[in-house]
Each structure stands twice: as C-alpha cells, then as structure tokens.
Amino acid sequence: MGDNSPNRDIVFIRDLEVEAVIGVFDWERRVKQRLVFDVEMATNIVKAAKTDNLEYAINYRAVADELIEFVSHSEFQLIESLVEHLSMKLNEKFGLSWVRLTVHKPGAVKEARDVGVVIERTFSSPMDDQGRLF
Template sequence: MDIIYLRELKIETIIGVFDWERQIKQTVVLDLDMAADIRKAASSDNLEDTLNYKAVAKRLIDFVSQSEFQLVETLAERVANIVLTEFSVPWLRLQVNKRGAVRGAQDVGVIIERGAAENGTSVR
C-alpha cells in the first residue's frame, strides 16, 4: 500500500462545547495518511491517475470551515467519511488536533483509522 499524505492543514472553524467556543472560530489542524496505489500515476505522470491531494485539501477546507461541531470526534468521523467516499480512498489515518484546548498541553485531539487495510482487514 502506498500512502499519500497531507500534513498541518490548518482550518478555522467553530468547534467546542462551551458557550465561549460557540462564539469564536478556532484553528483545527488535520494530518492525513491516505492509501493509494501510485504506480499508474508514476508510469503516466498524469494527475488524473492519482489521488489529487490539492482537491482533498480544498474540499476539507470548505467543509470544516463551514462546520459547527461540538466534538472533535464528530469532526474527525465526518472528515474521514468525505475522504473515503468522495475520493475513493480505501483506508486513511486522520489526526485532528485542537491546539490550545488544554492549558499546559501543546496539542490535544484524536487519531482515527477508517477503511480497509491492504490485506483486506477492516480498520475501525
């Protein structure tokens, strides 16, 4: 399995359970590892033969910036679903980071894996 990755995608959104969090936009940071078979693209040198990470980033920026979830967990599930279904990615690992959410901690967030690994094992 090959992996196309996207790191430190910073998006402003409304997220959180506290009243003050519902009034401001906060930055979430996404890191994605997405399964892809890059052999055809490597052979053809054609963008249409690979996972277009710019298109993935644009779609996620559009979605996340308009969302207003309370939980990082909900945001992670919805982002994973978009990537898996809209971009035909068979497996992904996604980290959603809500920096500054806990005083004294550099980061806080979730890491999820969804889809089927190359050996056919379902990851959930």
C-alpha cells in the same frame, strides 16, 4: 482515487490549518478556533508514476480544498464527531480504501502543547467521484 491492489503507498498532507466553530462551551460556539489536520490516504501510485498523469493519482490539492470547505463550514461540538464525518466525506468524494486523520486542537488544554484525535478507517468498496466501484 483509491485502489484495492496489494501495494499500499501513502499520500499525505501535514499541518493543514483550518478555522472552525468547534467545542461544547458557550464561548466556543461564538468564535472560530484553529484546528490542524494531518491526512494520510492509502493508494497505489504505480499507474500514476508510470503515466505521469494526475488522473491516476490522489490530488492532494483537491483533498485539501474539500477538507477546508467541509471543516470551515462545520459546527460540531466534538472533534471526534468532526473527524468521523470528515473521513466519510473524503471517502465519498475520493473513493479511498484507507485513511488516517489526525486533528489537533492546540490550546484546548493550557498545560499541554497539543491535544487531538487520530482515527483510521478502512473502506471496503472504494468508489470514484462518479460513484463507480473500483
């Protein structure tokens, strides 16, 4: 769950691997490629910490499952499009106030160890999964 309070704690997921159809070349449209995601989400952990209750926390298992489901069934050409749509999907589902998403496309440039895109998005009206504003 997102939060508008001044505390900005970060819940993160690192190195989440997902296979997806991604790319502009014909051969890329016929095979799934490995993408690696890092996700950082702003929240206020105070209530979750005080109550020791998952209801007041961002459930990173649920976030990972949503990301895997979305990405594995997507067929974007550009990782820029994929990551932008993913940020909107995660906000819609989890009511985030802020997210930083990194997508790595290893092997896209053979001379480079890694390439990818990083985006940060701030959402003005975080909503819970019932569409209620915080």
